[in-house]
Amino acid sequence: MTSAFDPGAAATRATDAILRDTLHGTARGVVVDSPPGAGKSTLVVRAALELADAGRPLMVVAQTNAQVDDLVLRLAEKNPELPVGRLHSSDADPYDKALDDLPNVRKSAKAGDLTGLSVVISTAAKWAHVKVDEPWRHAIVDEAYQMRSDSLLAVAGLFERALFVGDPGQLDPFAIVGSEQWAGLSYDPSASAVTTLLAHNPELPQHRLPVSWRLPASAAPLVSDAFYPYTPFRSGTGHDDRRLAFAVPSDGSGPDRVIDEAAEAGWGLLELPARHTPRTDPEAVRAVATVVRRLLDRGGAATSERSPDPAPLTADRIAVGTAHRDQAAAVRAALAELGVTDVTVDTANRLQGREYDVTVVLHPLSGRPDATAFHLETGRLCVLASRHRHACIVVCRAGVSELLDDYPSTEPVQLGTLVKFPDGWEANHAVLARLAEHRVAWRPS
C-alpha cells in the first residue's frame, strides 16, 4: 500500500486554493491545468457561482457552442435561481433547445440585452464581436489551452481579471495557413492562449487539479506518465472500484478476446498484421466495428463508485475515436452495416472534453508508411487514450514502433519556441509499450 492518499481531500485542497486566488488574490489572472476528467467543469461551475455570489459581474468564455450550452445547463442545475445570460450567434438554431426550459436563463444575440445578469456565457468567437464601455470585473476562460492566442487577444479587453482553465495535454490549437513567420514571438497568434498569457505574465499563480475522477486506476498512471511527465496526477478511484463484466462468454475470436483483456486490464490492443494501407483501411475499420458490435452483443455491465448496481453498457456509453474525419465516416458506415446506431464516432478534435465507459480507438499511425507531425501530435493520442471510465481498446496494425524508430522527425526547429514535453515520439512509445502487454493478435478472415 502506498501512503494514505485521500484523493477527495487532495482535490478539495487544490480547489480551495484556486478559489482563494480567484476571489481574493491580487493577480490579474489565475491559470489552472486540469488533466482529463479532473473535474474541470465542476470547478468552472463552482467558481462561477462563488463569483456571482460575491456580486462580481462575470463573463464566461468557452470555445464551442456545445461547451457553452453544457455550462449553462450545469449552472442552472446547481443554482436554478441564478440569472444567466446566454449570448448566441444570429444563425438558425444557435443554442440547445433545452435552454428554453430554464426560466432564469435569458438568451440573446445582443450583449446589450443581457447587461445586469450575474453571469453571461458565450463562445470566444461571439465575444470577439462584443463592445463594452466598461469591462467585466471578472471572466472565466474555459478550455484555454485549446483557445488560440489571437482569439484571446480579441476578447481580453472585455475583462479586468480572469481565471483560465484547461487541459495542457489535449490538442493544441492550429491554423490552416503557415504561421512560421511568428514562431518564437511571445504573442505568436497561432499559439495557445495560455502560452501567450504566461509568456507576458510569468508571475501569475498556476494551479493544477491533482486527481482524475474519470480515468480508472488502470489508466491514470499511464496517461500521467506518458502525457504529463512533469505534472503527475492520480486516479480518484482504486483498482477494485470499477468493474466491467459481460454476460455472454467469449466466442474465442480476436474481438472477443481483446474485449475480455480490456475488461480485465483496462487496456486492450487488437493487432492486425502489418501492412501499408490507405487511411480508411477497410480491415481495420471492420475490426473496429466488429469490436463495437460484440461489446453491445455481449451484454456488458459496468460497476463503478457511482452506484452499487451495475449499469448496462449501452451504445451511448461507447465511443469510437479516429484521427481523420474520413476514417470516422468509414467506421460509421461499417457500424451501420452491422446495425449499430447511437455509438459516437468522431475525431480526436471533436471528442475533447467527452467521457464514455468504453472507447475503441483506431490508432493514428496504424498502417501508415510515415509518421507526420499531425499523426505524432501528443495531444491527439492523449485525447484518444483518456476518454474512458472503464476500458480502452486500440485497433492497430503491427509495426508502429518500428515506424516510429525508422521515421526521422522533419519538423524545423524554431528559435524561441517552447519545446513541448513529452514529444509525440516518446509518448507514442510509452503508450505502445503498455498496450503490448495487452495484445491480442488477430488475422481477420
Place this chain on the structure above:
Amino acid sequence: MSLIATLARLEAVSTGRAQPAATVRHRRLSERPLVFVPLTTAGEAGAPLGALVGTDRDAPHLLVVPQPRDRDLRFAFLSELADIVLPYIDTYADDVEAAERNETDPETGKRVKVEVELCADAPQLIVPSRAGIDFVRLLGRSMRFRRTAEQDPEAPYPAPPRVPLLGRWLTHFGERARVPGSSLLLAMTDVLSRHWATGQSTLEDQHLGALLAWIAPPEGETGAEAALRAELARDREGQLLCPPAGPATDPAFDNKLLAPAIERYDRARTALAAAEDGLEADDRLGDLTAAEREIRALVESRTRPTWDAVWRGLELLRELPEAGRVEERWTRDRWSFTGHRDRVVAGEPPQPRRDDAVTAANKLAAREREQARLEAQEALDDPLVMAGRRLAGEAFAGEVTEVVMAYSEGKRPSPRPLVTVRTDDRPHLGERAKVFRSLGGKPQAAEFVGYEGELEDGGALVVLRALDKMGRGKEPEEGSVPEKGDLICFTTFEHEQRGGAKLPDPEQTPWTHGGPPGEQESETADPLTAEDVL
C-alpha cells in the same frame, strides 16, 4: 494529398505525362510581368551573385556582382536592380480609378464610405521557385532599413538613393506572397504544380526543369526520362545541363568555374590597385575587365536556361483561360498594392522587423480567410477541382428528381421547398448539415433532410430543404428553386467568408499580450560585423 491528386499522379506515371489538375487558370498573369531570376552566393546569406531581370523575354537585363563579398559592388547591384524594378512599379502607381472604401470616421466612430484611389492594375513579379520568394524577402529585409547619405549623412556605408525604397517594395511583395490566392509575387513552380500533376513527388516538383519536363516532355521521351535528365545530366566538364533554378547554385559550378573566376577577378583587382603608372594601370584594367566579363558570362550561362524556362511556363499557363473569380482576387492584390503605394507616399517608416501582436493576429486571420475563400472559389470555378471535392465527400452533384413545395411555420410562411437530388457521389452529410449551391454567383443554402432509400446502382437520393435566396414573398421568385431535371451541385463548405471580429488597435493591446507595444522607434539597419567588410 487528396485522393484525386494521388490518382492524377498515378496517371501521370502510367502515361508518362503530367495530367491536368485544373481546367482553368487560377492565378492572374499580368500582361507584362517582371521576371526575376536571382542567384545567390554559396555560404553568404543575402549576398547576391547576379540576376536576370526584365519584362522582355528576348532582352533580359543581366546584373552581376563579380565579387559578392564586396559591399560596394553589392550596393551597385542593388542600385541597378532598383533602377529596373522601381520604374516598372511606378508605371502601375499612376494609373488609378476611383473606388469606395469603408472607413471609420474618427469623429463619430461610424463606418462611412470614402472616395479613394485604386490602382487600375498592379505590377507582378515572377520568380522561378519558392526559394526565389524567400530570396526576395531576404533582399527586402536587407535593404529596407538602410539609410541613404541624404537620410543620414553620418551613415558609414550609405546606401544608394533608391535602395531602401526597393527594400520596402520587395518586402511588401514577399509579405503579400504569403496570402493564399494572391498573385503579386508568384513562384513559377508553385503555379505550374497547381495546374498540373506530375508523376514525381511534390518535393521534386520544386525543380523547375523537371516540372516542365513532365508537363511538356520533348518528342519521343516520357516525362520521367526528361525529368531525370533535367535533374542529373551533366556535360563533359561535369556541369549540369539544366542548372538549378536558384537562387542557390550547383556546387560543381561554384567549385570548378565560379571560384577560379572570382579569384582571377580578385587578383586582377589587386594588381590594378598596385599599378605604379598609368600605362601599367591601363593594362591591368584590361585584365580586370576581362575577368569581370568572364564572371558575367558564367552568371548568364546559369540564369538564362531558367529565364527561358520561366517564360516557357508562362506560355503554358497562358493557354489556360483565366478562372472566373481570379479577377476578384486580383482586385484585392490591387488594393494591397495601392495601400503600400500610399504608405510610401505618406512617408511612413519601413515595415518593422517584427509584427506587433495585433498586426500578427490580423494577418493570420486575413490569410485563413483567404485560404478558405481560395479553396471555395477554385472549386466553384473549375469542375475538375470540384470533382476532387466531390471525391472527398465535400460536395455532390446530380439531377433533381423531385421538388415538393413546403413552407416554414410561423406568422409569415416563407417557401422552404424540398428538393430531391439523385447523386452518385458520397457526401459526408451530418444531421441537418448545411449545404450550398451557387445561384447566379451567390450561395443558396439548403439543409440536409435525409436519404430517400438506396438505389441499386449505388447512387443515393438526397433530400434537401432550400432555405434562402427565394425572395420575400410567399411564392419563391422565378428561377430561385431548382426544377426537376436540373443538374446541380451542392457543397458542404461555404462559398463566401465572413469577416472576422475587429481586433483592438495596437495601442489597446491587452495585458494578456504584453500591453501596448509603445512608441515605435525607427529601426536601424543591422550593425556592422567583421564579416561584413571585405
